[in-house]
Amino acid sequence: MRRSADIDALQHVLSAALGSGAPVCPLARLGHDTGSFAALDRAVFERPTLIGGGAPYHPSSPAPTPHALDELVRRAEELDVAQILVPHVRRGDDTGALRAAGFVPLATEREGVVRLTGDVDEVLRARVGAQRLQDLRRRDLALSHEATWERIPLGELDGSPWARDAFVRLHQRRAERDGGHGCLYNAEALDALAHGALADRTEMLVRRRENTVLQAGLIAMSHTGRGIYSLTQAVDHDDPAVRRDLRAATVYRLCLDARRSGLEWVHLGRGDVHHMRRLGADLFIPLDHWLRAPDLVPPEDGGAEPELSEFAAPPVTGVPVPGPARFRHVPRFDTIDLSSNTSPFLGAAGEYPHLDTTELAATYLNTISTLPGHGGVEALGPDHVLFSSGSVDGVMLLLTALTSPGERVCVTPPTFPLYAHFAHLLRLPVVEVPLYGDDLTQLDTERILAADPRVTILCDPNNPVGTRHDPEQVRDLLVRGHGLVVIDEAYVEFSENPSYAGLIGRHENLIVLRTLSKAWGLASARCGIALAQPGIIEALRRVQVPFGFTNASQHAVRDRLTNSRPVLAGVQRIRAERDRMASVLAEHPAVARVFPSETNFLFVRLHKHERVMDQLRGAGILVADTGRVIPDTCRITIGDRRANTALLEALSSAL
Known part of the structure; x- marks a missing residue:
């Protein structure tokens, strides 16, 4: 019709x-x-x-x-x-x-x-x-x-x-x-x-x-x-x-x-x-x-795209949204598409993914706004959301769209290593300002501000440690810093402390990265989410590959978001098992220390680190060896009861 x-x-x-x-x-x-x-x-x-x-x-x-x-x-x-x-x-x-x-x-x-x-x-x-x-x-x-x-x-x-x-x-x-x-x-x-x-x-x-x-x-x-x-x-x-x-x-x-x-x-x-x-x-x-009527005055906005953020890199300001992504709001379910040079004989898999994710963005915001610690999210709209091929893809997008060669990127080791990896690839100098404190929760805000980075990337909850940063220090960076503050919240659903997503509407320089790979159980769907002011989202969209978020992934995400009860139940089970394992491991003779965790993993310092790691590999158990980052440590994902029991047995065999 x-x-x-x-x-x-x-x-x-x-x-x-x-x-x-x-x-x-x-x-x-x-x-x-x-x-x-x-x-x-x-x-x-x-x-x-x-x-x-x-x-x-x-x-x-x-x-x-x-x-x-x-x-x-x-x-x-x-x-x-x-x-x-x-x-x-x-x-x-x-x-x-x-x-x-x-x-x-x-x-x-x-x-x-x-x-x-x-x-x-x-x-x-x-x-x-x-x-x-x-x-x-x-x-x-x-x-x-x-x-x-x-x-x-x-x-x-x-x-x-x-x-x-x-x-x-x-x-x-x-x-x-x-x-x-x-x-x-x-x-x-x-x-x-x-x-x-x-x-x-x-x-x-x-x-x-x-x-x-x-x-x-x-x-x-x-x-x-x-x-x-x-x-x-x-x-x-x-x-x-x-x-x-x-x-x-x-x-x-x-x-x-x-x-x-x-x-x-x-x-x-x-x-x-x-x-x-x-x-x-x-x-x-x-x-x-x-409607055209003598009494009505047309709106002044002209229906234009959101204005670019002042943080957009100069090359991004001069290019439009690429190719078919310009028409992302145009539904194509009831049109005959002869524009894409695809095969008409091999079913729906032969079609490019749908580009209009407005409704999916609204569904995501509506879903997370009901979670504890997400006050303020209800004020955000689809223009504040960009879907990417995993949150790691979001890191690459924002560094590409919002920085220029020579501008500094600050990271806070120990942290996720791909932040610095992508910065080096884009010829961005990396400034390392390590976390400190007994639980590695403290930011050296004065050193970060003194470095005057274009982008500061915080992993909160932290990977690999599992702890949260001091929220007052994070807010200090947002208010006093001149650059962007990026908070990777890949594990925030496992935390009992609030997300920073609700602050998006108050801070032009805040970007929050989320993922559906962890708590939402959709690692294979490769869905990351960037939350930011519309002008930043528009800049990210201009450098994004148009068809990276597949139809299969969109369907999986929509289905999971509209049926979130099993997800929330799974988070509670993981929290309970995490706390149980933390208590057991803290008493285990192979373990020197278990760090506090607000994630779905435990950061552990070991006695006889190399021997324990060899024993685990020999038992067919893979944990993340973080000994090169912090000596004698490993990161253990919380599995089901059977997997966790196997881990404990292998640790005992290493003594």
């Missing part, structure tokens, strides 16, 4: 519904869409308006080209209509022509899509959880026992007058429930659709119990042949709970039918994101109505 020819056909349907030769009506006539116009002056709300699209019969309108917009304005002048509405435009479309012509965006509901990446039940179980899936299956089974499920091609609707009459009646009742506005799914509209260009791709869905129609709706096959749009559903019941049950069962049945037919997605239409997510949707596309 994204082709201009389809929108033209739907405009004829709208004209038929209105009983006029042109799609002109007050905004108040658009039924459930009127909520988007609630803040408008009443005169604007009631003024005759030329509708430049087929609302409400389609999911979204393509943004008109400059030529199409000129024609729309010309037609409005011919009709002597002062107001024009282009409804339901995807926010990722090129809306420059609309802005230039004086149209004003008004945010409305999002459209949701269920992407069918495998067996329907497995897909939904990952997205909505086993209990919710069981509920959907139960509702579908109950309905299948009490009501028939029929699909009537719209071109054959003349042979089923009962279905036509029931459809019109149910939609009239729905319009009355929604506030009494005129029903645009009336008999005239349905007849125009049934005898128009879209009839061969459209079906009526009917559920009926004997001779009583319980539900009637429309679905349309996409012009690509790869998915279906759910255009409308109306239910013969006044109880909202019953209506929700029927809708949920219908979506589940549509997904099953679509997957059996080899289709890749089901479009749910527009609605509440939370409700659509509970139906299995995993793609949510923001929409705007674009």
Whole structure:
């Protein structure tokens, strides 16, 4: 329904519904869409308006080209209509022509899509959880026992007058429930659709119990042949709970039918994101109505990308976001892509990854904002988030985008060695300011500030030690330093102390790196997250390889984030086992000291270091030998009870 020819056909349907030769009506006539116009002056709300699209019969309108917009304005002048509405435009479309012509965006509901990446039940179980899936299956089974499920091609609707009459009646009742506005799914509209260009791709869905129609709706096959749009559903019941049950069962049945037919997605239409997510949707596309009226003033921002941060390196300021990443907000599930030079014969794996991770970023922020120690994260938005191929990739990105050769990078050994490694590769001098204190928690802030580094990278919780830095010293660096402070929080979920992510909105020079490889159990998905001010994220995006975050990784991340209960349970088990192992190891004769840990590992100083390491290798047990960093030490990851018992037995054998 994204082709201009389809929108033209739907405009004829709208004209038929209105009983006029042109799609002109007050905004108040658009039924459930009127909520988007609630803040408008009443005169604007009631003024005759030329509708430049087929609302409400389609999911979204393509943004008109400059030529199409000129024609729309010309037609409005011919009709002597002062107001024009282009409804339901995807926010990722090129809306420059609309802005230039004086149209004003008004945010409305999002459209949701269920992407069918495998067996329907497995897909939904990952997205909505086993209990919710069981509920959907139960509702579908109950309905299948009490009501028939029929699909009537719209071109054959003349042979089923009962279905036509029931459809019109149910939609009239729905319009009355929604506030009494005129029903645009009336008999005239349905007849125009049934005898128009879209009839061969459209079906009526009917559920009926004997001779009583319980539900009637429309679905349309996409012009690509790869998915279906759910255009409308109306239910013969006044109880909202019953209506929700029927809708949920219908979506589940549509997904099953679509997957059996080899289709890749089901479009749910527009609605509440939370409700659509509970139906299995995993793609949510923001929409705007674009309205031109004498009383409205266009916004001044022009829809531009975020301004670059002052920390962006000079070469980055002169280049755009590379290649296809410029179009990352443009969903491609319902377009025919002949731009990428890929094979059309080898399935979805032959396609490049989706680039629009806006909804996934929102999901990530929503999920971590509920975790302890993450106050302030709720104030961040998707523009503060960049996904990378692991947090290590994020380090390379930020050093590339935000530094120039010769600028200093400060690290605080003992720390993760790849910080200095990447800095050396980029010809950045490395200043080492070691941690101090008995537990290696103290930063020498005065030495760091005196070095005046472009970037200071802190690993907090620290790898390999496992301790946290003094938070007052970290804040001192943020406030007094001239450069960027990067805090790698790869292990923060195992800590009982707060994350620094909630401070992003207060500090222009703060970058927080996160990963889903550790606590979230997705090391193979290679997903890192950079959290920073939008201007920094924009700079990182300009140097990032466009397709590094694969579709498989995105699906795995989305599924894990929307079903985080096992993750949180796993973190608690690891904490408990960490504390148990710390106590046992502290009493073990092979161990000289166990450092405090707020991670999923223990940093241990050994007696007879070389002998113990040889014994562990001989027992088939791998631990990280950190003896070159701090003499006689190793880093032990917390495993399950069986692995940890094997470690203790091997340590005893080394004595």
